[in-house]
Amino acid sequence: MKIDQCLFGYEDGHRLLASSVPLGESLSLLTELSDLAPGTIFGESEGYWTGLPVASLGRYVLMRTWPAPEMSRPGCVWTHALLIEPALLGVLDDLSLFCSLVTRPDRGADRARYRAPLPLAATHRVDVASQDRTMINRILSALYDKQMTTIAIRHPGDLDRSLFTVWSQQWPRLRRNFRFQTAASRAVRPESSVRFDVVAQLVSPERYAAESPEPTPAWADLAVRDALDETGGELRAFLWHYARDVRRQRGAFRPLTEIHLLDKRESVDKTIHLFSLICRSFPESNEALSLKQDLVDGQIVSCAQAGLIQMMLDEGSEAASVLPVPTTQGVERLAALCSNRPQVIIGLLDITLRRQGLLAKQLKPMLLEGVKTASFWELSRELPALQSLMAQHDPAFALASEPLMNEGQLTVVVAHLPEDISGLDEFIRSLSVRDNPELAEAVYNRFTDRAAVIVAARLSAVAPSWRRGLLQRTDLLLQDNVLGQVPRTRLLYETAEQLGWLGPEVFLAGVSPWFYGLVRAENDLHREELELLGCFILVLACQSGGEEGLKSVEIFFSTIHRQLMLAKLSMSAERMLFPFLPDIGWLGNWDLAERLRILIAQAFLRHRWEPSCYLTLAKGKKARLLLNRTMAGMPGGRAYTDPTSE
Secondary structure (H helix, E strand, O other), X not given: OEEEEEEEEEOOXXXXXXXXXXXXXHHHXXXXXXXXXXXXXXXXXXXXXXXXXXXXXXXXXXXXXXXXXXXXXXOOEEEEEEEEOHHHHHOOOOXXXXXXXXXXOOOOOOHHHHHOOEEOOHHHOOOOOOOOHHHHHHHHHHHHOOOOOXXXXXXXXXXXXXXXXXXXXXXXXXXXXXXXXXXXXXXXXXXXXXXXXXXXXXXXXXXXXXXXXXXXXXXXXXXXXXXXXXXXXXXXXXXXXXXXXXXXXXXXXXXXXXXXXXXXXXXXOOHHHHHHHHHHHOOOOOOOHHHXXXXXXXXXXXXXXXXXXXXXXXXXXXXHHHOOOOOHHHHHHHHHHHHOXXXXXXXXXXXXXXXXXXXXXXXXXXXXXXXOOOOHHHHOOOOHHHHHHHHHHOHHHHHHOHHHOOHHHHHHHHOXXXXXXXXXXXXXXXXXXXXXXXXXXXXXXXXXXXXXXXXXXXXXXXXXXXXXXXXXXXXXXXXXXXXXXXXXXXXXXXXXXXXXXXXXXXXXXXXXXXXXXXXXOEOOOXXXXXXXXXXXXXXXXXXXXXXXXXXXXXXXXXXXXXXXXXXXXXXXXXXXXXXXXXXXXXXXXXXXXXXXXXXXXXXXXXXXXXXXXOHHHOOOHHHHHHHHHHHXXXXXXXXXXXXXHO
16 A cells, blocks of 8 residues: 655745645645744654645645754755545554654755655554553543643643544544644644644643643543553444444544443443433434444443333433434343343333334334243232233233232233133132132133133132122023032032022023033032922922923932922921922812922923823832822823823
């Protein structure tokens, strides 16, 4: 790689002496800048530096100016200028490499060497290990904090080495536009055609000490250490990466450095400070986009990601107009924070429920996935809408979390669970031991038939509120598939008792549900209780008919009839049966067994039950004879009788 060059000096006036490239309209400006700067004091220094971009030339010009006392005219100088391609400033790590390329001409030297481009080789790098930390701090403070151009120095040349260090730290675009001159002068620089970012001013030791930037703020301390290569280049890499699309170049240095500091202090939540920095330094939505995107995506300063997004969700917030929408990867990263900061993420998720914008829509599903931890239900206990949303989003997670939820939370969640989810039966069984009326009501309302079947099947194990809830739903309870799940006859007995035995609703439902409950249940009733239940079912069977009615009569008639014949039927069973027995006159009403036979015969005729089943109701010859006689005396009863039995 080669660099063009030119030489200025005195020859019948200060002018261009040699150049490797035509300077065109830039010649007058470069001639002016290559001449002795007003008020310059060289002292023991060998010269000074001038650097600036020259748009008309399309190059960055770096000049080294030396005093030329050997010339006959006082105030003469030599200036060697390097005409650097701007792209080159973006690839070199250390710009002090240019220092070794400039050479002071001798009075009688051959100027031809300045007419050819200079080769740039790595061997030209100079040793800049010895640096003035205080001077670097002064330059950084002046450039990026105080917005000053004048740097106080004690001796000519004090600024040179530190300036190259600071220049090397800058990102490419800032480098290409950096304007400086290190000529030492005691006076304030007069206005010129070039406005420098940095110039030097000789001051007294007292004033130099008074202008020391003490104490050094954190951002400046980090920038100094980075300039001296004490931080592994992290800040420089950060600046070069995120300064690519900033609008105000010098104005971006300090806020970018402060943001890098926040990125290194992950344990401190500085969301407000960070957002203030962004709004103050990069207020337009289309500037510093790479920085803003990585902030809302949690790539940098991840501890502030949730806070920034929350600001974006707030209605009327400035954040929504300044910050970009997070990417899918950014939302995934945010959701992953739940393990470390679950309360923050759950709060953020709750806010999305009250927002309708694109960002809220994007956040909800991913954050819901991220907050699925054991602590979710505890942390969201005051956020029922969020718990409802979780139940809809992942019903399986809600079911699996049942032991972690209280009754109030479960009541909210149940209303949003689908009916076809796997494991629902076990979930309802687990809930049914919780004695909470609101929870039981919610389950019955949401899973009516399913809940009734499950509760009926374990009626003795469920909490009282669940039993009451089922009993209050008589139309639900008195269904074949519900009452048919009751595991023991005692539970059937207790259910009938709690329903008031033969009330209107029981009659309306008929015998069928009781029959199915009876045939599937294990009998654990004492004789008197079983007789009462038997009479209850006989009455229902005669009223409702049907196949289940006939089978119910077949189960209980013989036992109840025999007990009546022997006058041993319990008083409670007799009281159950008595109101439904036909009236056969005061001379015959004492015979309850006869009245029962008439009741049964009438039921056979009314419901047209199978005739062959009539006489088989009785277990003995005498009982069959009595049944036969009862039916023989009834209109249409001949088909049910056996003439040979008389």
